[in-house]
Amino acid sequence: MPSGERRTTLADVAAEAGVSVALASIVMRGAPGAGAATRQRVLDVAGRLGYRPDSRARLLRSGRSHLLGVVFDVRHPFHVDLLTGLYAAADTAGYQLTLSAVTPRRDDRTALAGLLQDRCEALVLFGPRTPVAELAGISARLPVVTLMRGVRHRGLDVVRTDDRRGSQLAVDHLVALGHRRIAHVDGGRSHGSAERRQGYRDAMRRHGLEASARVVPGGSGEDDGARAARLLLDEPPTAVTVFNDLCATGLLDVVRRHGLRVPDDLSVVGYDDTAFSRLAHIDLTTVAQDIDTMAAQAITRAVARIEGTPVAHREVLLPPRLVVRGTTATAGSSPGRRAGPPDPPRR
Amino acid sequence: MPSGERRTTLADVAAEAGVSVALASIVMRGAPGAGAATRQRVLDVAGRLGYRPDSRARLLRSGRSHLLGVVFDVRHPFHVDLLTGLYAAADTAGYQLTLSAVTPRRDDRTALAGLLQDRCEALVLFGPRTPVAELAGISARLPVVTLMRGVRHRGLDVVRTDDRRGSQLAVDHLVALGHRRIAHVDGGRSHGSAERRQGYRDAMRRHGLEASARVVPGGSGEDDGARAARLLLDEPPTAVTVFNDLCATGLLDVVRRHGLRVPDDLSVVGYDDTAFSRLAHIDLTTVAQDIDTMAAQAITRAVARIEGTPVAHREVLLPPRLVVRGTTATAGSSPGRRAGPPDPPRR
């Protein structure tokens, strides 16, 4: 019956070990100032009693919480992937993470409010939809680091991938394969959409291909990709860069049903290196964001702000990386599957 | 500069409003026992000062935390999907969730330890790999609800899908389509593997098909599916049920490359209804678990244990549901894509 006895407190341990609470506290924290024998005895008793320090009481007293609040969206696989690196980085920096999720039924504001009550020392927000004014208001009380969203405000730190550069990498890759008629499927109102489109435009211009540039309305979903494919089909290009991977799979499906072979007739580049892109079945060439560095930078920033370390720039722009898989090939290439190795190692 | 002033406390609000802290506390909690005018005044001051109650201090004093600890694994999309329903259910029950993630670099034990310090009133564990003995030990101190793992222990609550029944649904579906030579790709050491295999065996026997039953070693990854496909290829059945969706995609990829058409030459049923299975490109017939009910049941259980409400059974077994998509068709069917509606209504 769990509700029966009170749980073991530091006082219980101290009493059992025959020392004062303060001394027991010193031992439990691993702080200097306790005899070796005593230390061992207290530790033994604590273990035997199944003692677990109460982090709340501990933090309440010590003022600091060493807690970093994280808001992520369960719908975005990329967010979830980021958590791995974030935990590792926080651990290294000596901080704990407290997670609050955004779900289809739980918005940004709710997720944020929960963290604010938990007395986090800083907030790490994954692609927040919260208005900048609101974020700014919060950042007046505690440091806020924004990931994957280019908010421009002097109180907010931003860590994001250079999406413009990412699109350029995609176009450069296709041009190197001999493509000239390269289209771009837009992301609509999604974050990063404008940057990715601009990167495409820049690259086309740089290659002297502005004349054959073509931007088709798309979006972030599979449906959007399918719709874009139909628009493209009247006068198909030889290659296309797509806003993101999910949209790209929608496009792939439609063009294949219309008899186009990928990559023989059409090369396709996605964006984000979403988990499913790696499936042998999809095997999508895509632009990857450097997840681990993003995570590390976010934590570094947050900690620097908390501890008052000077930080040069408010915004960290990370270089993207092209992951070449099976949906891109040389322009006008003959049928046949590429012979290369499946995937470069990750992580 | 966020580090400047101390944050507003209840004492500040009380002082500013000219009342005692105790009274201010009553107002902030919405507890009865304060005059309407006073109530309004305190609320106004709190709003003006941007006061946020400190949950830690509050919980420390009141003893109860109304906090439910959740351990999930970032690698499992299914876990992430569950969070949505879990937040909703917890909210309804008047509890907060505190999340702790398992990652490739952060194990079950670490995730659990973090929550234990946070003084959760109960734990909800998603497919925990922790040894039963350890879980049992924890459950002596606070209620533990396990999801998606059939631990048998009198102190642990279990909420899971009837995987045996799930495999049977898959086989029944295939038999109804006229298949008789149906194989099963095993999940190896993964959780649920034995149940799913047993369900397959039961169903084959029930249909008088034991003679043509065939279990091929597989696993939970795409590679495992590919390997299984090669084993199957020497004497291919007309249909196959696969341990999970990821394994199924690996199998699909290989059999297609060997010239087999799906579903014309081979029907394939996956398991889990993982997000990518819905992609038009993959369009996998699969067995779905009832995510929302699982979430609701988990919370209901946890809360019942906390509040001492009697609960009939330790284990809740939820019925699975078959989702028919494009990888299954009648045995020996001629080429052509199925014409039916995309997804049938539940059950």
Next chain:
DNA sequence: TTGAAAGCGCTAACAC
């Protein structure tokens, strides 16, 4: 309806 006082479990000064 309101306030004073005690104390949740712990840490941080300081004394011994």
Next chain:
DNA sequence: GTGTTAGCGCTTTCAA
């Protein structure tokens, strides 16, 4: 080395 004292921000008796 070790114990004493005070108090983090809040809720909770209990008395006024």
